[in-house]
Each structure stands twice: as structure tokens, then as C-alpha cells.
Amino acid sequence: MIAFTPLLALVAALWCAVPRSDRAAPWVTFVASVLTFGFSLIPLTALRAGGTIVFVRNWVSLDSLAAFFLALIALVYLTASLFSWGYLKGEPGERIRLYYANFNFFAFSMLCIPLLSEIGVVWIFVELTTLLSVLLVSYALSVEALEAAWKYMVLTLLGATIAVLGVLLLFWALHVTGSTDFTWTGLREASARMPHALLGVAFALLLVGYGAKIGLVPLHTWLPDAHSQAPSPVCAMLSGIETSVVLYVLLRLRDVFAGDAALHVGSWFLVAGLLSVGTAAFLIVQTHDYKRLFAFSTIEHMGIVIAAAGIFTPAADVAVIWQLLAHAVTKSFCFYAAGAALMATETREIARVRGLLGTSRAAAAALLLGALAIGGAPPFAVFLSELAILQSGILAHLYLAIALLAVFIVLAFFGLLRHVTNMVGGEPEAGRIRLPAPCLWALALGAIPVVVLGVWMPSGLGAVLQSAARVLGT
Amino acid sequence: MNGIIVELNALVLGLFIIATIAMTVTRQIGACMQLFIVQSLLLAASAFLLGASPLSWHLVALGCVTVLSKVVIIPWVIRALVPGEINQRRELAQTIDVPAALLISLGLTLVGYAFAQPLIHAAPSLSAGNLAMGVAGLLVGLFLLAVRVEAVPQLLGILAMENAAFLAGIAVAPDFPLIAELAIAFDVPLLAFIVALLARTAYRRIGTTEVGGLAALREWIR
Numbered sequence: 001m002i003a004f005t006p007l008l009a010l011v012a013a014l015w016c017a018v019p020r021s022d023r024a025a026p027w028v029t030f031v032a033s034v035l036t037f038g039f040s041l042i043p044l045t046a047l048r049a050g051g052t053i054v055f056v057r058n059w060v061s062l063d064s065l066a067a068f069f070l071a072l073i074a075l076v077y078l079t080a081s082l083f084s085w086g087y088l089k090g091e092p093g094e095r096i097r098l099y100y101a102n103f104n105f106f107a108f109s110m111l112c113i114p115l116l117s118e119i120g121v122v123w124i125f126v127e128l129t130t131l132l133s134v135l136l137v138s139y140a141l142s143v144e145a146l147e148a149a150w151k152y153m154v155l156t157l158l159g160a161t162i163a164v165l166g167v168l169l170l171f172w173a174l175h176v177t178g179s180t181d182f183t184w185t186g187l188r189e190a191s192a193r194m195p196h197a198l199l200g201v202a203f204a205l206l207l208v209g210y211g212a213k214i215g216l217v218p219l220h221t222w223l224p225d226a227h228s229q230a231p232s233p234v235c236a237m238l239s240g241i242e243t244s245v246v247l248y249v250l251l252r253l254r255d256v257f258a259g260d261a262a263l264h265v266g267s268w269f270l271v272a273g274l275l276s277v278g279t280a281a282f283l284i285v286q287t288h289d290y291k292r293l294f295a296f297s298t299i300e301h302m303g304i305v306i307a308a309a310g311i312f313t314p315a316a317d318v319a320v321i322w323q324l325l326a327h328a329v330t331k332s333f334c335f336y337a338a339g340a341a342l343m344a345t346e347t348r349e350i351a352r353v354r355g356l357l358g359t360s361r362a363a364a365a366a367l368l369l370g371a372l373a374i375g376g377a378p379p380f381a382v383f384l385s386e387l388a389i390l391q392s393g394i395l396a397h398l399y400l401a402i403a404l405l406a407v408f409i410v411l412a413f414f415g416l417l418r419h420v421t422n423m424v425g426g427e428p429e430a431g432r433i434r435l436p437a438p439c440l441w442a443l444a445l446g447a448i449p450v451v452v453l454g455v456w457m458p459s460g461l462g463a464v465l466q467s468a469a470r471v472l473g474t
Numbered sequence: 475m476n477g478i479i480v481e482l483n484a485l486v487l488g489l490f491i492i493a494t495i496a497m498t499v500t501r502q503i504g505a506c507m508q509l510f511i512v513q514s515l516l517l518a519a520s521a522f523l524l525g526a527s528p529l530s531w532h533l534v535a536l537g538c539v540t541v542l543s544k545v546v547i548i549p550w551v552i553r554a555l556v557p558g559e560i561n562q563r564r565e566l567a568q569t570i571d572v573p574a575a576l577l578i579s580l581g582l583t584l585v586g587y588a589f590a591q592p593l594i595h596a597a598p599s600l601s602a603g604n605l606a607m608g609v610a611g612l613l614v615g616l617f618l619l620a621v622r623v624e625a626v627p628q629l630l631g632i633l634a635m636e637n638a639a640f641l642a643g644i645a646v647a648p649d650f651p652l653i654a655e656l657a658i659a660f661d662v663p664l665l666a667f668i669v670a671l672l673a674r675t676a677y678r679r680i681g682t683t684e685v686g687g688l689a690a691l692r693e694w695i696r
Contacts, residue, residue, distance in 0.1 A: 120650065121656070123657075124656055124657055124661055127657075127661055127665075128661065128664075131661070131664055131665055131668050134668055134672060135668065135671070135672070138672060138675065141675065141679055142679075143679070143680050143688065146672070146675065146676045146679060146680065146685075146688070147685070147688035149672060150625070150672060150676070150685045150688070153668070153669065153672065154619070154628055154632070157632050157665065158616070158619065158632065158635070161612070161615075161632060161635045161636050161639055162612075164636070164639045164640075164643075164657070165608075165609075165612060165639040165642060165643070168639065168642065168643035168646060168647045168650065169593070169646065171646075171647040171650050172597060172599070172646040172647050173597070175647065175649075176597045176598075195596040195597050196596075197592045197593060197595075197596035198593060198596050198597060201592075201593060
């Protein structure tokens with residue numbers, strides 16, 4: 001039954017694709033997302049002590065890391081479907097129907113990835129996440145939205161094409177060892193016997209190919225465009241979870257390549273991560289658009305995770321999982337807040353938004369809370385996860401890398417806060433507006449994990465994080 | 475493998491890289507599409523040749539799916555969705571002139587060939603030439619993507635790169651489980667459909683498919 005969890009999103013997508021289903025589309029999507037989240041909690045609970053549930057041997061299975069990602073995707077799918085309900089009010093019926101059809105197809109493609117264990121099929125679904133979200137990015141049909149959608153598609157498909165050669169070389173390397181088990185575990189077991197030259201080139205191709213989809217610098221140029229031009233709930237899905245899901249694939253592959261010490265996988269991850277965090281921190285300071293601000297923050301966070309994954313200690317791996325959870329819940333909340341601000345002010349330009357507190361208290365409070373939380377202010381979850389990353393780096397004696405990471409994180413924090421406080425304070429430029437009820441509900445629901453996870457970690461969730469990190473196996 | 479098959483495959487590989495280079499220097503979109511069809515047929519031909527002796531149904535199936543998907547379905551999807559005048563009449567805008575593009579493509583072919591050498595010696599494969607020409611084709615396809623500003627040639631650039639990756643793949647991973655067939659049968663036509671749909675939307679909304687020239691979102695012009 002759990003293996004069919006993504007099919008709920010697929011059924012919802014097919015329902016919404018039927019003509020004249022626009023009235024039912026929001027609640028069909030919402031019900032599908034609630035059920036998906038509910039079902040995703042079953043394996044999460046069952047696997048918190050470890051183990052694997054195999055549905056179809058070598059093709060479909062779940063371990064605690066995959067179950068964690070399944071639940072994370074389902075959570076953002078749930079809050080994004082609720083926010084969409086209010087965000088699209090007033091749109092023509094046909095456009096609402098098409099939006100929800102695409103939205104559910106996109107969720108389906110992401111939900112499938114953690115369930116799959118065959119690396120070739122995982123690649124197909126990573127490519128599908130792009131194909132099924134392009135039309136969501138271009139939803140506004142403005143020149144900017146079309147440009148963003150085009151860039152997103154060309155650069156991420158280019159990455160996918162580079163990655164497919166890496167996948168093929170990995171299969172070749174596996175074939176040389178006599179094994180045919182082209183799964184995460186099969187590759188990991190055989191990696192020590194694979195030819196070094198093949199592993200090295202496959203690693204480079206996969207890091208560049210999937211790195212383009214994650215938004216690693218210098219392949220990041222599409223990300224601020226796509227993540228700012230799409231409707232805000234879609235931005236929440238793209239920034240909050242899509243990048244993390246591809247990062248999940250890269251983290252799984254890290255352990256395959258780590259078997260060959262001569263590849264220096266950890267060093268490459270550290271360099272790629274630091275380059276992304278540093279670039280994003282400066283881009284955050286200079287940006288003029290508050291949705292791009294949060295998109296740059298996604299590049300920063302992906303860089304932090306990649307750098308942390310390069311530390312290669314069990315403590316760093318727990319911090320990586322913790323950071324991915326904190327990023328998903330906080331970044332999706334930030335984009336709901338940005339969507340609320342956009343509804344209140346009808347502009348994305350930071351300089352044109354003043355006195356947001358007077359225009360919409362909910363939007364202003366959410367934006368401020370989101371900026372503080374995603375920037376890494378205490379006592380929020382991102383603060384704790386980033387602190388854990390810095391601690392694990394110091395314990396691994398990576399002083400220079402950790403010093404640089406800390407400087408970039410602080411720079412990004414002040415950049416974020418400066419822009420957002422300018423928007424929230426001052427004299428309001430428009431009259432007070434009231435946000436649609438589903439948007440307020442989504443903001444309230446999204447705020448719960450943002451606030452709670454910083455001050456209280458449920459023991460069950462702690463066990464899940466530990467167990468998920470153990471799968472990475474450093 | 476039979477000697478004649480090896481020689482025929484070498485001929486196919488040579489023609490494949492020539493077709494890929496020709497795509498980078500052709501100025502008509504329609505001709506660029508014809509060259510992509512030829513390139514896809516050559517990929518299928520290489521799959522048939524490598525799958526003939528010893529017989530590999532996996533490679534034969536891949537060749538058949540390639541013909542159906544890339545020679546029949548994709549050109550049909552592009553012609554159906556993208557306005558006809560773009561496919562038939564317009565000269566391609568290109569960021570680099572033809573002789574320079576030709577020289578760079580030839581240079582990239584040599585770079586790809588040299589890059590593949592350590593891999594060829596790392597492990598046995600069905601055909602070393604496929605790997606070398608596949609890597610070269612990937613680089614030339616990347617160059618095609620970089621120099622074109624029109625939507626359809628950019629799409630053809632991505633598809634040409636994918637063809638090149640699979641040209642290498644059929645030699646090094648001939649019994650690759652399911653991915654190649656699935657990708658070519660479903661993923662690639664879906665890709666062509668969505669890209670063509672987006673190009674049509676761009677043409678209707680902003681009157682051009684010169685997507686490479688769009689610059690409304692660049693940070694520094696604000």
C-alpha cells in the first residue's frame with residue numbers, strides 16, 4: 001500500500017486534467033496531499049530504528065533515509081496545495097485546472113524518487129521533475145516567466161544529459177565487477193572493485209549533471225529566475241523540496257564514490273559547497289527582488305548541505321539530514337510569506353515595498369519570521385542545524401573551510417534581514433488587505449514546524465534523523 | 475564481432491559526428507531538424523550493428539524505439555506545435571559565424587576523442603569508437619546549444635547531446651536495464667512536446683522564439 005503513495009498525486013493530476021474539473025481541483029488536490037502525507041508517516045515510523053522495506057526487489061524499496069524524504073516531500077506538497085487554494089482565487093477556471101494538473105504531476109514525480117532504488121529509473125524521474133514543472137514556472141505567461149521557464153528547462157535538461165552519461169559509465173563500471181545489481185546498495189558493495197578511471201569520470205559527470213539541478217555555482221543561473229517567477233506555492237515546492245530531492249540522489253551516490261579514496265570526494269563536495277555558499281551570500285546582499293532573495297538563499301543552503309556532506313563524519317551526516325529538514329519546512333514557509341507579500345503589494349521589488357506591517361500584518365509577520373528562521377537566527381531549526389554542521393567541521397579539523405562557511409552564513413543572514421526589515425517597516429504605501437483564508441491556514445500550518453523544531457525535537461523525530469544519517473554510512 | 479560489422483559501425487560513427495557538426499553550422503531550422511533525424515537514424519544503425527553479432531535483442535529494441543521516437547514522433551510533435559514559418563523559412567540567428575563554428579566543432583571532436591582514451595583503456599567495451607564519438611558528440615551538442623538563440627535548435631541541441639550519450643552507452647552498457655528504452659520511448663517525446671509547447675507559447679505571447687536573446691531577468695540590467 002505504501003509503495004502506491006505517489007499514485008494519490010497521480011490520480012489527483014488525472015482528475016484535474018479532465019475538462020471542467022476546476023471547481024473540484026483545489027480540494028481534490030488537498031485531500032490527495034493529506035492522504036499522501038498520512039501514508040508517508042507509516043514507513044517513517046516503521047523504519048525509525050533502521051531496516052528496509054522491499055516492495056519490488058532491486059526496483060522499489062524504502063529505507064529510513066528514503067522514508068524521511070518521502071515524508072518531507074509529502075509535507076511540503078500538503079502545505080503548498082493549501083496555499084495554492086487561496087493564491088489562485090480569481091483565476092479563470094481553465095487555468096486553475098491546468099495549474100492543479102501540473103502541480104499534482106510534479107508532486108508525483110518527486111514522490112517516486114525516494115521509493116526507487118534502480119539508479120537508471122531514478123535518473124528518468126529526476127528528468128521528469130523538470131519536465132512536469134516547466135509549465136508551472138511559465139504559468140504567468142509573462143516575458144519574464146517564459147524566459148525563466150526556458151532557462152530552467154535548458155540548463156537542467158543539459159545537466160540531466162550530462163548525468164545520463166555518468167549513469168551509463170557507472171553501469172559499465174559495475175558490469176566490470178561481475179555484478180548486475182544496479183541499486184544504491186549494489187553499487188556501494190561493488191564500488192571498491194570498480195576501475196578508478198571510470199568511477200572518476202562518472203563522479204565528475206554526475207556532480208556536474210545533478211549539480212545543475214541543485215543549483216550549484218556556476219550552474220545556478222536558472223534557479224533565481226525559475227524560483228522567483230513561478231507562482232509562490234510552486235516556488236515552495238521547487239525551492240523547499242525539489243532541490244533537496246536531487247541532493248538526496250547525490251548524497252546516495254556520494255557513498256558509492258567514497259569507496260575510492262583517490263577521488264577525494266569529500267574535498268570536491270567541500271569546494272563545490274563553499275563556492276555556492278559564498279556566491280549566494282553576495283547575491284543575497286545585492287538583489288532587488290524578494291522572491292529572488294529567497295531563491296539565492298536556496299543556493300546558499302544547498303551549498304551548506306554539500307559542504308557538510310564533504311566533512312564525512314557521522315555527526316556531520318546527522319547535521320546534513322537535520323539541515324535538509326529545516327530547509328524544507330522553513331524555505332517553503334518563506335515562499336508562502338513572499339506569496340502573501342506579493343498578494344498584498346502586487347510587486348516583487350524590495351524597494352517598492354514599504355510598511356508591509358500596515359498593509360498585511362500576517363504577511364509582514366510571516367516574512368520577518370521566515371527571514372529570521374532561514375537566515376539562521378536562534379532559536380529556529382536552521383540555527384541548530386547550521387551550528388551542528390560548524391561543530392562537526394571543527395571536530396574534523398577543517399578550520400579554514402568552517403571559518404569561510406561561518407563568514408558566508410553571517411553575511412547572508414544580515415543581507416536577508418536588511419532587505420526584509422526595510423520591507424516590513426516604514427509607512428504603508430497601500431491600504432490594509434485581508435489574505436484569503438486558505439493562505440492564512442497554510443501560513444499557520446507552515447509556521448508550526450518552523451517555530452517548534454527550534455525549541456523542541458520530538459524523540460521519534462530525533463530517532464528518524466539518526467537512522468536516516470546512518471544509511472549514508474560514513 | 476564480425477570484421478564487416480566493425481567497419482560498417484566505424485562508417486556509421488563517422489557519419490554520426492559529421493551530422494552533429496553539420497547541425498552546428500546549418501542556418502536553416504528545417505535543415506537542422508533533417509540533420510537531427512539523420513543523426514538519430516545513425517544512432518539506431520549503430521545499435522542494430524552492435525546488436526547483430528552476437529545477437530542482442532536489447533540493442534535491437536533500442537534501435538527500433540529510437541527510430542519510432544526520434545525519427546517519427548519528435549519531428550511530428552515539433553512540426554505540429556511550432557509555427558510553420560519558423561521551421562520553414564527563417565534564417566537562424568547564431569552568436570558565432572559558420573567558419574568559426576566549424577573550427578570549434580572540429581576542435582571539440584578532437585578533445586572528446588582524447589578525453590575518451592583513458593576510459594577506453596579502463597575496461598573492455600563492445601566498441602571503443604562509440605565511446606569516443608559519443609563523448610565528442612556530447613561536446614559538439616553542448617556547443618550547438620550554446621551558439622543558438624532560437625528555441626527549436628536549442629531543443630535539437632539537447633536531443634543531439636542525448637543521442638551522443640546513448641551512442642556511447644550502447645557500447646559500454648549494452649544490457650543496461652530498461653533505462654534507455656524507457657527514456658527514449660517516453661521521456662524524450664515528452665521533452666520535445668513540452669519544449670515545443672513552450673516555444674509556441676513564447677511565439678504567441680512575445681512574437682519571437684529567439685529565447686537566447688531574452689534578458690528581462692538579468693540582475694545587472696535592473
